[in-house]
Amino acid sequence: MNSYERVFARLNGEPVDRIPNLCLVMTFAAHEIEVPYRQFITDYRLLAEGMLRCCEKYHLDVLSVCSDPMREASGFGAEVVYPENDVPYSPVPLLSGCQDISRLKVKAPASSRRMNDRLEAVRLLKHRSGGEIPIVGWVEGALAESCDLMEISSCLCEMLDEPEAMHELLAICLEQSILFALEQLNAGADIIGIGDAASSLIGPDLYREFALPYQQKLISEIHRAGGKAKLHICGDITPVLHLAAQTGADIIDLDHMVDLKKACGIFPETSCPNGNFDPVQILLQGDINSVGHAVRECLACAGMHRTMISAGCEVPAFTPPDNLREVHHVLSTY
Numbered sequence: 001m002n003s004y005e006r007v008f009a010r011l012n013g014e015p016v017d018r019i020p021n022l023c024l025v026m027t028f029a030a031h032e033i034e035v036p037y038r039q040f041i042t043d044y045r046l047l048a049e050g051m052l053r054c055c056e057k058y059h060l061d062v063l064s065v066c067s068d069p070m071r072e073a074s075g076f077g078a079e080v081v082y083p084e085n086d087v088p089y090s091p092v093p094l095l096s097g098c099q100d101i102s103r104l105k106v107k108a109p110a111s112s113r114r115m116n117d118r119l120e121a122v123r124l125l126k127h128r129s130g131g132e133i134p135i136v137g138w139v140e141g142a143l144a145e146s147c148d149l150m151e152i153s154s155c156l157c158e159m160l161d162e163p164e165a166m167h168e169l170l171a172i173c174l175e176q177s178i179l180f181a182l183e184q185l186n187a188g189a190d191i192i193g194i195g196d197a198a199s200s201l202i203g204p205d206l207y208r209e210f211a212l213p214y215q216q217k218l219i220s221e222i223h224r225a226g227g228k229a230k231l232h233i234c235g236d237i238t239p240v241l242h243l244a245a246q247t248g249a250d251i252i253d254l255d256h257m258v259d260l261k262k263a264c265g266i267f268p269e270t271s272c273p274n275g276n277f278d279p280v281q282i283l284l285q286g287d288i289n290s291v292g293h294a295v296r297e298c299l300a301c302a303g304m305h306r307t308m309i310s311a312g313c314e315v316p317a318f319t320p321p322d323n324l325r326e327v328h329h330v331l332s333t334y
Contacts, residue, residue, distance in 0.1 A: 002132040003061040004190075011228065011250055011272060013306055018331045019299065020061040022251070022274050022310040023324065024232075025054045026068075027085075027317035032057070038082045041067040042114075044121035052128055058321075059328035063129055064136040065121045065184075066193055072140050072176050073148040075112035076104055095150040098158050098165035104149070106176045109183045118180075119187045126188030134191055136230060137184030141196025142214035145173035152198060159202075159210055166210065174214045178221045191228040191251070194218060200235030200255075207240045215247045223248070230274070234313055241266050256282075256312030261301040272306045279311035284319050288326040295330040 001009065001017045009016050025032075029050030030040035040046050051063050070080045070088045078094040095101070109115035118138070125135050140148060146169050147155045158166045181192045199211040219229040231249035236257045244252055245267045254263055254275035263273045277283070277294035286294075298309055309331060315324060 003055075004132050004134050007061050007134050007308075010306055010308060013269065018334065020308045021059060021328055021331055022062055022253075022308045023058070023060055023315050023327060024064060024066065024253075024310060024313065025051070025058075025060065025315045026066060028315040028319055028324075029054050031317045036084045037086060038084050038088075041088065042082065042117065044117045044124060047121050048124045048128065051125065055133060058324045059332075062134045062136045062191070063125045064138065064193065065118050065125065065189075066136070066138040066195070067118075069140055069144065069148055069195055069197075071112075071114040071118055072145055072173075072180060074114040075107040075109070075176070076149060078149060080114075090148065093150050093154070095154075095169075097150065097154060098162050098169055100150075101165065101169050101172065104169075104172050106172065106179065109180045115180055115183075119183055122184050122187040122189050135189045136191045136193050137181065137187075137189030138193040138195065139177045139181045139184070139218075140173070141194045141199065141211070141218065141231075142170045142174040142177060143198045143211050144196045145177065146170055147198040149173070152201070155198070156201070159206055163209075170210065170214050174217060177218055181218065181222055181227070182225050185222070185225050185227045189227065191230050192222050193230045193232055194249070195232050195234075197232075197234040199233045199240070200237050202240075204240055204243060207243050211240075212243050212246060215249075219248045238262075245271060247271075251308065253310070254312065258312075259301075260298055260307070264302055264305040264307065267305075269306070272308050273302070274308040274310050276310070276312040279313050279316055279319075283311050283323050284316040286323060287320075288322055291323045291326040292330050295327055296334070299330075299334055 007020045030037045033050045078090045082088045222229045228250040230251040232253040251272045256278040282294045
């Protein structure tokens with residue numbers, strides 16, 4: 001089976017030759033092709049080169065265009081700083097509070113330099129992969145994007161103090177996310193990853209009101225356009241696992257602190273848990289023996305569930321190559 005056949009067979013509950021390897025590489029891919037991260041995330045040709053090399057060398061089963069969370073924020077007009085070898089950030093939030101919402105204008109992705117760069121990456125990867133590897137596009141979830149535009153602490157306060165205004169902000173961010181997701185699907189993406197890290201910072205009541213409806217709507221629109229959706233929430237989402245299970249996501253990434261076996265028992269058959277060994281203690285700081293043991297533990301926890309395997313979050317930049325190779329070795333011999 002090629003990677004496309006393997007991933008979609010797993011999504012459909014069909015037999016596979018091995019469980020798909022969905023390890024997420026970003027800084028690692030830049031390091032692999034020996035370019036500064038600033039260049040990697042601002043030149044789609046370098047991003048594509050890094051992703052293709054990692055897929056070939058380490059037998060990853062998806063080509064992702066995930067690189068940083070600031071593409072939509074840049075389109076909205078936020079000031080963004082690009083360190084040479086770190087993720088970009090906004091030194092001054094575009095919004096000081098929900099009273100500034102009127103400043104936001106949803107932008108056509110092709111008219112935004114950084115969003116268009118991602119569209120070009122999707123097109124190039126689709127061409128270079130020949131349809132044999134799924135292309136994973138990427139957008140910010142509405143809550144995460146709100147926190148990209150306004151300080152996280154301010155967003156959390158607005159949920160409590162100005163809930164109606166917060167919903168207005170979320171609706172604008174959702175509209176941008178949907179537009180960006182659909183454009184990536186049109187460019188050739190097969191799956192859209194949704195980064196919504198801020199969702200791990202709130203409890204069930206706030207998640208139910210300020211995260212879940214927007215995740216459901218975004219995923220519904222992705223499905224309507226013929227794509228699959230992959231929900232990625234960094235951090236411990238144990239308190240809201242039962243709500244994440246209601247999003248409709250086809251794949252749900254789980255960080256390493258989440259109990260994979262518990263998630264498998266909660267998620268519906270239509271959602272594949274993905275994870276979730278520790279990317280730092282195991283992948284970066286461990287050796288091939290500890291990596292092999294961790295991957296086998298994940299496989300044992302998953303049982304017969306349609307789980308896919310990856311580190312709990314991004315593969316660290318300086319991960320020993322043999323450790324990442326060991327993930328494939330275990331999956332291919334399991």
